[in-house]
Amino acid sequence: MTAPLLAVTNLTKRFGGLSANEDVSFAVEEREIVGLIGPNGAGKTTLFNCIAGFHAPTSGSIALGGEPLARLTPEAAARRGIARTFQIVRSFPSLTALDNVTVGAMLHRKRVDAARERAREALAFVGLASRANTPAAAMTVAEQKRLEVARALATEPKLLLLDEVMAGLNPAEIGEAVELVLRIRDRGVACIIVEHVMEAIMPIAHHIVVLDAGRKIADGPPEAIARDPAVIAAYLGS
């Protein structure tokens, strides 16, 4: 049996005395969509930051394709094929949409014209081709979220971490976003999605990891999670 694309094993992240993630383990296979849910403060973004190299775990390990990743930095994570979006959108405001994505494409293509081409593809893929020459700062938040996805895709990742891409979207936009995630999966990129919008990830996730107060309390297919009493309790705060 081949190693999973991503294997998080006993991951613990503490900030001083505060434990943000405690002994979390789960795996993501290639082309899977994995949901990561939990009440506020459960440690979802911290977990993302560990996988993406922004935080060094206090203990535990992260392995990509069987190879453990020690002392991962964000730039090294990107080079290894882990891309991410940010909860609070961080596009490059002084650059156009196309240039934003071109920066992402330049990870693997240093020549400007080759990178631009890849960037155009990615922009078209997320449906922003018409806004290519708009300065990122002039785009709506929903557009900038899609822009971040395009930028992340341009780095040709194997794994994409989506941090609340659907927050603040209206139902029509959510539908589009779900469809986009499916197309990403079909392109061969696995996704871990942090979401609060349940109706978006339940239908598409292969399995869902539930965090509460830093610990994993459930990990299984969406139908099982929906019925899991521990999950329900965590959300209702009993």
Next chain:
Amino acid sequence: MPAAKRVALLAVLALAVALPWLVANPSQLNFAILVLMIAQAGVAWNILGGYAGQVSLGHAAFYGIGAYTSTKLLLAWGLSPWLGMLAGGLVAVAFALAIGWPCFRLKGHYFAMATIAIAEILQIVVTNTDAMGGAVGLQLPFANEGWAGFVFNRSKLPYYYIILALLLVTLSASRLIERSFLGYYFRAIKDEPDAARSVGIDLTRYKLAAIAASSFLTALGGSFYAQKELYIDPGSTLATSLSIKIALVAILGGVGTLSGPVVGAVILTAIEETTRTVFGGTGRGTDLIVYGLLIIVVAVFYPAGVVGGLRDLGRRWRGPGAAREPLPAEGER
């Protein structure tokens, strides 16, 4: 590039080449040379400060390293100043990498202060090192006149063309960088360092690239200064006031634009000369008053500088939908 812009650029270039024949007297030619000198330093600064957003207020360190390296090599071993210029550039790069490595993890104000501190320390050390001429400085020989010796006594004309060529080289380097992946990476680092890291950009590596290019070109300017003035001392080549002036021409003209520092150099030097002639001498403080007010007005009302402001005007003229550069939120340094 649109045809109109290309024609305009060629016209400016033609004017620049023809300028010595259009000016009335040698002091005006000297004025033009001074403008080109500070413009060249500003364009070099802009690579690090404008494009990559790493504000250095200690660039005189590189200028002085260029000046002192080529001069010492000339005085001690008779090395041709042309080679000395290149040597100065390399020494500046080595110094830049050495200070950049630890300092680039500093953010914003801390980094700017560190650059001031380093340049001041260098000035103090040179001032107190006899081998470098100490506070008195170094005198370059009047001999060796001609192109080989890089000394021209009878007419300043060759100096004008050399500095013009040096400015064009610096502009070309800047443009090449701007249009390559380096340019994109620098902008990304300036705008959002964390997002840049998330797409694989090693911040320190590219900041070092920026400071290497910037320091090399600045040092060339310093060597030119030495050969033109035939006398260098810490006060003229290593002073914080020079660092401020170099950054100022870029800010005045437009940080992060190619032509900004050149425009800024023209404006600043024109204002300096005007205040000097109108108010007479620097002893009365009036030039400082004008200087200070100018800096404040530009920093507060025109942070994009002249070129940036003109571009905004052009964008507004052309139609809605184009945004101006947003300002960072509080808490960001």
Next chain:
Amino acid sequence: MSPSLEILIQTLASGVLIGLIYALVAVGLTMIFGVMDIVNFSHGEFLMLGMYSSFWGFALWRLDPMFTLPFTALLLFALGAAIYHVVIRRIIRAPMLSQIFTTFGLMILFRGLAQFLWKPDFRSIDHSIVEGKVALGWLQFGTPQLVAGAGAIVVTGAVWWFLQRTRVGAALEATAADREAAALMGIDVQRMFALAWGIGAACAGVAGALLSTFFPIFPEVGANFILVAFVTVALGGFGSVAGAFWAGIIVGIVEVLGGFLLGPQYKLALVLALYLLVVLLRPRGLLGRA
């Protein structure tokens, strides 16, 4: 006691005294930074103006600097608040480069104005009530320096007390910690900013008044103190008044020891090297926020 040990202790003592002045200047600077994240490059000019305020009070009306000190403090407070309203208010959200150059422009403007109005000549106050020398045991001090040190302690203490024990001070600290939250609590953030500038300028002005009894007065005198003030603020921790106090003393000692060991020409270089050491090894300084 051996003569060189005596000289060393004497040197250290004078370092502490000048360090107290640095502390006072740094307290003002760190207050401005702590509350609104702006580094005031023109801070040295507030000190310079404080010196001139004392000087003119003395030259024109024979008023002793110690007597005019409260007036100097009020004058500089008003100036600081005014500078905030006229200039700084407009660059609160500006890019860092704009902020740096705005305060730089103010620095140059003030120096130019001082030079224009009062000429570049060096002035001094020759007869003040604190002139003379004092001996504490076998240690010798100039009375002005001793009084200046004591004055610095008093004013720094007053600022600290104001921040810790008054409601307005608490509001100021809240604004420094999180200005959006402070605004939501009903704190007038603009007033807090102006207050910070006022107090900051007043601190520097008082330092100037204390210095005027023994230090030469000239338009560029601020340059002697601004870099040292920055180092002090960095060492103490940006935004920490207590940190600035202790850091000032340390910087004063480092400066005189450096002069003692390496020669006076290297004093500033050593202090600047201290800055680099601090920001590279312990960026938050002694007592700054993490």
